[in-house]
Every structure is written in C-alpha cells, then in structure tokens.
Amino acid sequence: METENLSLMSDSEKMFELAEQLRVLREQKEAAEQQLRELSAKIDETDYRLSELMAESETQNFTRGGVMFYLVTKTRASAVAGCKEDLFATLRREGYGELVTETVNANSLSSFVKEQIEENEDTLPGWLSGLVNVFEKTSVGVRKASK
Incomplete structure (x- = not known):
C-alpha cells in the first residue's frame, strides 16, 4: 500500500485497507510456517536416509557439487519424564550443580x-x-x- 493512497482515504477506508493487509499477511505467514514445517520434515527424513546409507556403506564422507557431506554423531540427553527434580538434585549432590539453571x-x-x-x-x-x-x-x- 502506497503512502500517497493512504493520505487520500478516509479513516474508515484506511482502517479497512490496513485490516485487509493484516489478514493477508497473517495468512501468508501461516502458509509459510506450514511450508517450513513440511520442509523441515523432508530435511529430517532425507538426512536420516542419507546417514543410514552412508553408515551401511561405511562411507565417512564424500564430496558432491563442491559440498562435502560427512557423518556426524552427536549424543543427546534429556531428563526422564517426572524425574527432572531428582536429576537436578543428583547433579548438585555429585558436584555438577553448575549445569542446573532456573x-x-x-x-x-x-x-x-x-x-x-x-x-x-x-x-x-x-x-x-x-x-x-x-x-x-x-x-x-x-x-x-x-x-
């Protein structure tokens, strides 16, 4: 919407024009967020399938199209459901309280x-x-x- 056009409109016309713009932008955002979720799911699936194939073929890395692809193994951990406070207490007792943040x-x-x-x-x-x-x-x- 151009500033010149807004200045020629009545307040109610401006309000309706801005309301329509807001509605359209929110719909676009929702569609983009859905597209991002779908794209993230496809990335996760493709990453999983490629890493499985590389592991099965004992391929640690390869280069394709000027990009190096390599296997990375990360260890992730989370508290067992319902045991968060016990975990925190145990970490403190064992001298690792600096890991616990409120x-x-x-x-x-x-x-x-x-x-x-x-x-x-x-x-x-x-x-x-x-x-x-x-x-x-x-x-x-x-x-x-x-x-």
Whole structure:
C-alpha cells in the first residue's frame, strides 16, 4: 500500500485497507510456517536416509557439487519424564550443580506481573522494581467471524 493512497482515504477506508493487509499477511505467514514445517520434515527424513546409507556403506564422507557431506554423531540427553527434580538434585549432590539453571516462562511472568500491578493500585510493587521490564504492546486480534 502506497503512502500517497493512504493520505487520500478516509479513516474508515484506511482502517479497512490496513485490516485487509493484516489478514493477508497473517495468512501468508501461516502458509509459510506450514511450508517450513513440511520442509523441515523432508530435511529430517532425507538426512536420516542419507546417514543410514552412508553408515551401511561405511562411507565417512564424500564430496558432491563442491559440498562435502560427512557423518556426524552427536549424543543427546534429556531428563526422564517426572524425574527432572531428582536429576537436578543428583547433579548438585555429585558436584555438577553448575549445569542446573532456573528459568521462568515469559508468559507466566507477564501474567504474574500484570496481576501484581492490578493488586497494587496499577503500579509495579517496589519489590519487583528494577527486576522486571514492563511494557504494553497493542496489536490487532484477528479471528474468523461467527456466522
């Protein structure tokens, strides 16, 4: 949308034009995200099949089209479901506590801070001051209209 065209429109025409642009952009984003998910799945499948074939043929690496392809083995680990706290305690006890980090979910923190502000006459409680950044972001929600 050109700036010149916007300046010639009424506010309601501008609003409807921008609403349509937002709807189209969100649809494009959703389609691109779906395409990215599908592409990632194809990459994972192709990577798996190629690595299996290379391992079976005992090929550590090869070059094709100016690109070297080589086998990489990575060890990955995660806590057993329901045993996260036991794992953390064991790591600390065994002297590996530096591996354990605490985190706070950003959405949960935002909800908590919003509640604290509401309960404190619309101001951030002093004990949170300097510890959290608070800002408001206004955006437009979009959903299908009910019939």
